Every structure is written in C-alpha cells, then in structure tokens.
Amino acid sequence: MVDQPTRQITLAQVAQAAGVSPATASRALHGGDRIVGDELRARVVQAARRLRYVPNAHAQALANRARATVGLVMHDVSDPYFAAITRGAMEVAAAHGALVMLGSTFRSPDREIEYVSTFRSQRAQAILIVGSGFSDPDYLDAMRAELFQHRDVGGRYAFVSHHDLPGDAVLPDNAAGGAAVARSLLELGHRRFAVAAGPPTLTTVEHRVAGFVSAIDEAGLPRSAVHVVEREFSENGGRDAAHALVRGGLDATALFCVSDVMAIGALTALREQGVSVPHDLSLIGFDDIPVMRHLCPATSSVRLDLEGMGREAMRLVLGDPSSDELGADGDSVEEAVDPRRVHFPAEVVLRASTTAPTRR
Incomplete structure (x- = not known):
C-alpha cells in the first residue's frame, strides 16, 4: 500500500x-x-x-531581502491617469528605499493575473494593483487565489479603485463623482444627456455611470433622457462614441465621458463632425488630468487627487510609520483591524466646454 x-x-x-x-x-x-x-x-x-x-x-x-520590491500593475502606462498615480506611488517607494517594477495590462484581466503571478515568482514583497476591477467571477476567483498565496508567505498587496476583492484599497468616489456631474448639468438647464462609457465589465465604468443615472432619476426625469454609448475605455473609444452619437442624430445637449481620455477623443470627433462645443453640445470628462485645462475649449472634468491616491496606496502596501505602529502585544495596529479603505473625494470642475444649453 x-x-x-x-x-x-x-x-x-x-x-x-x-x-x-x-x-x-x-x-x-x-x-x-x-x-x-x-x-x-x-x-x-x-x-x-x-x-x-x-x-x-x-x-x-521574502522576509530576508535587504531591499523591498513592489510590483505595480496598471492598465495602461501611457494613460495620463495611470502615469499620475504611478508618480505619486513611486515618490513614496523612493522614500522607503523600495524598488518598483511596472506592468501594463492594457485592460486584460488575464494579463493582470499573469503579472501578479510573475511578481510573486520574482519574490516581490508587495503588489499594488492600480485601475478598475473586473466584475467577471472567473477573474475574481483567479486573482483572489494569487493574492492569497502571496499573503500566505508574508507578502502584502493593495488596490487603487474598486476590485471587489479583500485587501487595503484607495477608492476614488466614482459614483458620487458621476452623480455630481449630473447635478451640475441639471443646474445649468440640461435635460437630454449622452454618456460615452467604457465596457460595463469594468467596475469604474459601472460606478460612474450608475452615479450619473441615479442623479437623473432623482431629478424626476425619465430614463430615456440618458443615452449611453459603450465603447473602448480609451481615446479611440471616445472618438467612436461621439461619431456614433452624431450619426444617430444628436439629440442630447450635454455629453458626459466617463474618463478624460475618452473626452479628448470625443472632442476631436465632434470638431471633425462640425459640432461646436459648448454651443451645440456641452462636454465634461472625469479624472481632471492636467491637459484638460489646456484644450480648446478648456474642458470640464471631475477632479481626483491622482498623485495623492498613488502616494496613499503605496503607504498602505509598504506600511506608513505614522499609522503602522506596533501594538502592545507586538502585532501591528493596522493588522488588527479590517482591511483599510481610504476614500478620495471627486470634485466637479466646470470650464469653457460646459455651459447652459442653447436653443436649436
């Protein structure tokens, strides 16, 4: 036997x-x-x-390495949103004497899991995942398994934005930001809206659109007042969404793009189609990357402290001496409580691209 x-x-x-x-x-x-x-x-x-x-x-x-290493996984290193968050994260990593390895997934859930697995095999002490989560159950199960294996050998991990996974996280207030956009447009007198959205499987897209629609509902307007167009969560996606709206007979007086890069693409497409912003159509994005104030017209957005989000996330994953003190029993204070959630507010910033609707 x-x-x-x-x-x-x-x-x-x-x-x-x-x-x-x-x-x-x-x-x-x-x-x-x-x-x-x-x-x-x-x-x-x-x-x-x-x-x-x-x-x-x-x-x-992992425990005996002289210098900490952090695997930072993001959607797209060329996107200014992720570049700003990464800059803040790397400032804190440098202050801790940690090295940062970058991975760009191009919004592929499978590639995100592969990067986490690779960083684990390379014995990174910490893993920081930056960007929207995915609502796919298979992704959640696979990512949870990878992260728990990393945790079981003493590794740490954290997130920026919603991942529907247990762990410390920095959470931009996406739903509240979307609702604030709707209320700002309503106060200007808009009653017909278009939304250029990314794939609904991305939780960031889901929350921003849901916040916007909920505020429209609360205002007593019918659901038909909001026309949602789903495209890639990118500049090309914004272009495609704007072209589709114009070809379909533009009825909206305001266009909400769920990211600034989509708003940049939409602004280009509207100009190509002869649609004047804001005379024919008001336009607003989300994230408030620096270029938005330099576009023509200067483009409204929802401001997030992107570098601050990166700094706070890296503090969570490396341990902030000011908040990670040892308790009386030798255990750390932060480990004795539930996973930490650090919320960052979203603030609407109106610029020249957004105004009261004109009669057409």
Whole structure:
C-alpha cells in the first residue's frame, strides 16, 4: 500500500491557529524588520510545532531581502491617469528605499493575473494593483487565489479603485463623482444627456455611470433622457462614441465621458463632425488630468487627487510609520483591524466646454 502524501501546512493555517495575521506569523518564524513580542512569538512557534509546519523557502527569501520590491500593475502606462498615480506611488517607494517594477495590462484581466503571478515568482514583497476591477467571477476567483498565496508567505498587496476583492484599497468616489456631474448639468438647464462609457465589465465604468443615472432619476426625469454609448475605455473609444452619437442624430445637449481620455477623443470627433462645443453640445470628462485645462475649449472634468491616491496606496502596501505602529502585544495596529479603505473625494470642475444649453 502506497502512503498518501502529507498535505502541506501553510503559514496562513499557522497564523489562524495562533490567532494572528499571516504577516505577524511570518515575522515570528522567519524574522523581519519589525519586532514581535515574546509572548506572541511563543504562541506562533507553538502553533507551528503542533501543526508540523515546514517553513517555505520562498517565504524566508521574502522576509530576508535587504531591499523591498513592489510590483505595480496598471492598465495602461501611457494613460495620463495611470502615469499620475504611478508618480505619486513611486515618490513614496523612493522614500522607503523600495524598488518598483511596472506592468501594463492594457485592460486584460488575464494579463493582470499573469503579472501578479510573475511578481510573486520574482519574490516581490508587495503588489499594488492600480485601475478598475473586473466584475467577471472567473477573474475574481483567479486573482483572489494569487493574492492569497502571496499573503500566505508574508507578502502584502493593495488596490487603487474598486476590485471587489479583500485587501487595503484607495477608492476614488466614482459614483458620487458621476452623480455630481449630473447635478451640475441639471443646474445649468440640461435635460437630454449622452454618456460615452467604457465596457460595463469594468467596475469604474459601472460606478460612474450608475452615479450619473441615479442623479437623473432623482431629478424626476425619465430614463430615456440618458443615452449611453459603450465603447473602448480609451481615446479611440471616445472618438467612436461621439461619431456614433452624431450619426444617430444628436439629440442630447450635454455629453458626459466617463474618463478624460475618452473626452479628448470625443472632442476631436465632434470638431471633425462640425459640432461646436459648448454651443451645440456641452462636454465634461472625469479624472481632471492636467491637459484638460489646456484644450480648446478648456474642458470640464471631475477632479481626483491622482498623485495623492498613488502616494496613499503605496503607504498602505509598504506600511506608513505614522499609522503602522506596533501594538502592545507586538502585532501591528493596522493588522488588527479590517482591511483599510481610504476614500478620495471627486470634485466637479466646470470650464469653457460646459455651459447652459442653447436653443436649436
């Protein structure tokens, strides 16, 4: 009779048995930069012995690396939205003496998972995922498995924007921003709207459109007052959406683009079609990347502190000395609570591209 292989005990199981976080269990067993109290260390060691835990060489390598490395995964490195967030994140990484490896997925959920897996195999201590999440259940299951394996060997991770996954996250107020756009346009007198949206499987798109539509509903207007056109979440997508609206007989007096790059594409297409902004159609984007104020006309948007979002996300994933103090029992304060959610407000900034509707 052949003996069945013994199931490998994970660090997460040891941590659960000792009543601590995986990161604390890793420090207690393998060492690290932060000190674990004697009582807590004894509890973890006792649990490891009881479960016959065998230390993982990969986990030890993570704990003993002299210089931290962070794998930063984003949708598109050429997009000013992601460039601004990355700049803020890398400022904090440099202050911590950490190295940052970049990965651009071009909004492919499969490629995002591949990058996380690759950064894990390269023993990055932390992984930061920047950009919209995907609502696909298969993606969520696969990404959750990758991140939990990273966590189980003492790695850390965090998100910028919604990912519908457990973990620390910086969350721009996308739904509230979309609602604020609708209310601003309503106050100007608009009653017929078009929305240039990206794929609805992206949670950022879903939340921004939902916020906009909910504010229109609250104003008592019929759902037919909003015409949503779904295209790529890109400059070309904005161009295609604007062309489709004009070809279909433009009825709206205001166009809301769910990102600034889509608004830039839409502005180009409207100019090509002879549609005057804002005389024929008011236009507003979302994110307020720096170029928006320099377009002709200067284009309205929803302002987010993009660099601030990047800085805060990197603080979450590396640990901010001002908020990651050690507790009396040796465990860190941040690990003793639920995953942290840092919300960033969204503020409508009206410029020359948005005005009261004119009679046509």
